[in-house]
Amino acid sequence: MSAAPQVKFYQxxxxxxxxxxxxxxxxxxxxxxxxxxxxxxxxxxxxxCGEALGxxxxxxxxxxxxxxxxxxxxxxxxxxxxxxxxxxxxxxxxWLHSLFxxxxxxxxxxxxxxxxxxxxxxxxxxxxxxxxxxDIGLGCLSGMFxxxxxxxxxxxxxxxxxxxxxxxxxxxxxxxxxxxxxxxxEQPGAPFGQGKSLPLIAMAHEIPYVATATxxxxxxxxxxxxxxxxxxxxxxxxxxxxxxLGWGTASHDTVRIARLAEQTGLFPVFEATGxxxxxxxxxxxxxxxxxxxRPQKRYAHLFTPEPRTDVIARxxxxxxxxxxxxxxxxxxxxxxx
Amino acid sequence: MLKQTEGSRAVAETxxxxxxxxxxxxxxxxxxxxxxxxxxLVKSGALxxxxxxxxxxxxxxxxxxxxxxxxxxxTYTATASQGLLYMVEALYNASGLGLPxxxxxxxxxxxxxxxxxxxxxxxxxxxxxxxxxxxxxxxQEAADLHPQAFRLAEELSLPVMVCMDGxxxxxxxxxxxxxxxxxxxxxxxxxxxxxxxDPDEPVSIGAMVGPDAFTEVRYxxxxxxxxxxxxxxxxxxxxxEAFGRSSGGLVHPYAxxxxxxIVVVLGSVFGTVCDVVDExxxxxxxxxxxxxxxxxxxxxxxxxxxxxxxxxxxxxxxALAVGIGGIVSANVRTALSGIQLxxxxxxxxxxxxPITKESLHRLFDDAVAGRLEQLTFLDLNTELxxxxxxxxxxxxxxxxxxxxxxxxxxxxx
Numbered sequence: 001m002s003a004a005p006q007v008k009f010y011q012x013x014x015x016x017x018x019x020x021x022x023x024x025x026x027x028x029x030x031x032x033x034x035x036x037x038x039x040x041x042x043x044x045x046x047x048x049c050g051e052a053l054g055x056x057x058x059x060x061x062x063x064x065x066x067x068x069x070x071x072x073x074x075x076x077x078x079x080x081x082x083x084x085x086x087x088x089x090x091x092x093x094x095w096l097h098s099l100f101x102x103x104x105x106x107x108x109x110x111x112x113x114x115x116x117x118x119x120x121x122x123x124x125x126x127x128x129x130x131x132x133x134x135d136i137g138l139g140c141l142s143g144m145f146x147x148x149x150x151x152x153x154x155x156x157x158x159x160x161x162x163x164x165x166x167x168x169x170x171x172x173x174x175x176x177x178x179x180x181x182x183x184x185x186e187q188p189g190a191p192f193g194q195g196k197s198l199p200l201i202a203m204a205h206e207i208p209y210v211a212t213a214t215x216x217x218x219x220x221x222x223x224x225x226x227x228x229x230x231x232x233x234x235x236x237x238x239x240x241x242x243x244x245l246g247w248g249t250a251s252h253d254t255v256r257i258a259r260l261a262e263q264t265g266l267f268p269v270f271e272a273t274g275x276x277x278x279x280x281x282x283x284x285x286x287x288x289x290x291x292x293x294r295p296q297k298r299y300a301h302l303f304t305p306e307p308r309t310d311v312i313a314r315x316x317x318x319x320x321x322x323x324x325x326x327x328x329x330x331x332x333x334x335x336x337x
Numbered sequence: 338m339l340k341q342t343e344g345s346r347a348v349a350e351t352x353x354x355x356x357x358x359x360x361x362x363x364x365x366x367x368x369x370x371x372x373x374x375x376x377x378l379v380k381s382g383a384l385x386x387x388x389x390x391x392x393x394x395x396x397x398x399x400x401x402x403x404x405x406x407x408x409x410x411x412t413y414t415a416t417a418s419q420g421l422l423y424m425v426e427a428l429y430n431a432s433g434l435g436l437p438x439x440x441x442x443x444x445x446x447x448x449x450x451x452x453x454x455x456x457x458x459x460x461x462x463x464x465x466x467x468x469x470x471x472x473x474x475x476x477q478e479a480a481d482l483h484p485q486a487f488r489l490a491e492e493l494s495l496p497v498m499v500c501m502d503g504x505x506x507x508x509x510x511x512x513x514x515x516x517x518x519x520x521x522x523x524x525x526x527x528x529x530x531x532x533x534x535d536p537d538e539p540v541s542i543g544a545m546v547g548p549d550a551f552t553e554v555r556y557x558x559x560x561x562x563x564x565x566x567x568x569x570x571x572x573x574x575x576x577x578e579a580f581g582r583s584s585g586g587l588v589h590p591y592a593x594x595x596x597x598x599i600v601v602v603l604g605s606v607f608g609t610v611c612d613v614v615d616e617x618x619x620x621x622x623x624x625x626x627x628x629x630x631x632x633x634x635x636x637x638x639x640x641x642x643x644x645x646x647x648x649x650x651x652x653x654x655x656a657l658a659v660g661i662g663g664i665v666s667a668n669v670r671t672a673l674s675g676i677q678l679x680x681x682x683x684x685x686x687x688x689x690x691p692i693t694k695e696s697l698h699r700l701f702d703d704a705v706a707g708r709l710e711q712l713t714f715l716d717l718n719t720e721l722x723x724x725x726x727x728x729x730x731x732x733x734x735x736x737x738x739x740x741x742x743x744x745x746x747x748x749x750x
Contacts, residue, residue, distance in 0.1 A: 097541075105400035113405040
């Protein structure tokens with residue numbers, strides 16, 4: 001059974017109701033001084049790296065849920081590069097990196113070997129960035145979903161190829177500037193109508209569990225990892241991890257930016273089982289997309305030299321559509337009524 | 338047990354006796370019968386414990402083998418042609434990570450033009466991938482090479498390809514001595530990985546390596562293949578002792594002791610070549626043949642020893658290195674450096690064109706008479722080629738060559 005609490009936790013911007021006031025069962029995995037610390041400090045991620053934060057919380061939670069018996073398989077990308085500059089490694093769990101586009105298949109291979117050996121106690125987590133997951137690794141990931149291989153695959157989505165110098169991926173949002181979607185021309189940045197939602201693609205495979213999360217909701221992330229680890233078969237977790245370098249944000253703003261992504265509706269946070277949405281994290285304080293876009297240099301061309309209100313309005317419609325599609329405001333309406 | 342069976346089936350049964358724990362495979366002609374039979378053996382419970390995984394591509398097949406092998410399972414797959422090329426990125430990775438995966442390649446041409454028949458273009462393209470490559474002369478050897486391949490792979494922690502000619506061997510029915518389970522068990526101990534993904538003893542595998550250590554790591558890959566030059570004949574000898582027949586090894590010379598002309602080949606054409614050698618010997622021609630079983634590592638010493646005393650060497654290539662000629666020839670030439678000896682490259686049997694005894698007789702007669710060019714395309718229809726070359730010279734839009742040639746072939750009939 002999952003050790004995660006069944007109640008929803010909200011980060012309120014203060015530590016007043018932090019772990020100390022909760023019973024040991026309800027405390028965050030990170031509050032445990034004896035936690036696994038799967039990804040140790042001393043790695044070479046940038047300051048404020050959302051991916052390092054997300055990976056540490058996710059894998060520590062996976063370790064706790066599996067009694068320390070986790071094997072991690074990593075795609076090529078920032079997480080792999082900053083954590084294992086030979087002869088050093090930041091991983092305190094068995095960890096395997098093979099290629100950019102094959103982490104789901106390699107993880108499935110590990111799972112197959114464990115199954116053949118009757119090791120039901122050891123669990124497998126695959127992980128990669130959005131490039132390795134949404135683009136080059138999609139074939140292998142779809143195969144893993146289709147076979148329902150016993151793997152939890154976690155995508156750390158920072159919405160572009162950050163490791164190679166910020167080029168667009170299939171997860172890059174419309175209008176975002178990257179090195180291959182420059183802020184020039186009539187329609188600066190990434191075009192509208194491109195990109196793909198991998199959580200929805202995952203749901204179409206009707207796998208046991210699909211969820212999204214952000215590093216603004218770390219308790220939520222931990223709880224979802226626990227829930228996923230309590231199941232067998234193919235499970236998919238898509239975590240939004242802002243990248244200060246690629247997004248052009250302050251290192252100390254990573255969590256704030258992630259929260260704004262949730263609160264605008266641009267990144268819907270939800271859970272699905274068997275292809276059906278079962279739960280959403282409602283937006284408690286809805287903010288216009290402009291509030292999310294403005295602090296990010298990748299959207300600077302929407303504000304200078306003159307504001308592109310037309311484009312911002314179009315992005316607002318994207319957010320509104322997410323809010324309607326996933327019912328993200330349902331709870332607010334309940335509260336206000 | 339001696340039985341009349343298909344090459345693919347004999348290989349599949351032998352592989353099953355090697356007790357692989359994970360098989361990941363994607364179907365491609367002419368490999369299909371091997372993986373079909375293995376899937377049946379696993380599903381029927383005859384081979385257990387074993388996970389047979391149907392994957393969505395050869396890239397995934399090899400990737401899954403990488404994960405399974407790294408997790409400590411004995412791992413097997415089979416492929417051919419385009420499938421092998423689709424795996425390429427993972428092939429280099431498997432050898433770089435030192436994972437003892439065994440793979441059968443049912444040798445087949447590479448398109449375009451698409452062609453499903455046999456030649457060695459596929460595996461020759463992977464000669465530098467860090468995999469050991471063993472070529473079977475017949476179906477008996479194709480089956481026998483598999484227990485040896487697992488032994489070799491696991492002793493050295495290197496992946497091994499067993500190459501068998503597509504259709505010519507895979508689909509041929511003949512009398513084959515399929516090993517017994519007890520024999521294989523005695524010959525092949527359970528797999529004990531050198532490094533394994535184990536939560537009780539965590540290691541990081543596949544770290545990023547910069548210029549400070551990369552050359553050394555690559556050197557070690559080479560050094561391990563050099564160790565294989567010693568291990569391959571030793572394992573073949575142990576196999577002979579255990580099974581009572583000889584298969585494998587580095588090279589197989591045939592009538593080479595006093596030969597002035599030696600024909601070098603890989604794979605199943607060796608049988609035809611030996612027949613022609615016999616017939617020419619009856620006429621008093623001092624000719625011999627050499628089959629290279631271990632193409633990677635390339636047995637420089639063994640090849641030099643056999644060929645060193647000859648007057649000339651004819652290398653029968655089953656693949657074309659476009660822009661230069663022969664792949665095997667270049668390797669043979671390295672073995673013969675410092676030795677004055679005429680060398681000829683003959684590109685033969687591409688895309689399944691039959692290599693007939695009649696053609697070989699003509700070819701070897703030319704060689705013996707000193708009429709053979711440096712580079713020869715056996716049975717090339719020069720008239721067809723020249724017609725197309727003329728067409729290409731005349732107009733910028735000559736159309737697709739392959740289709741033109743097929744039309745010409747049709748009009749000739």
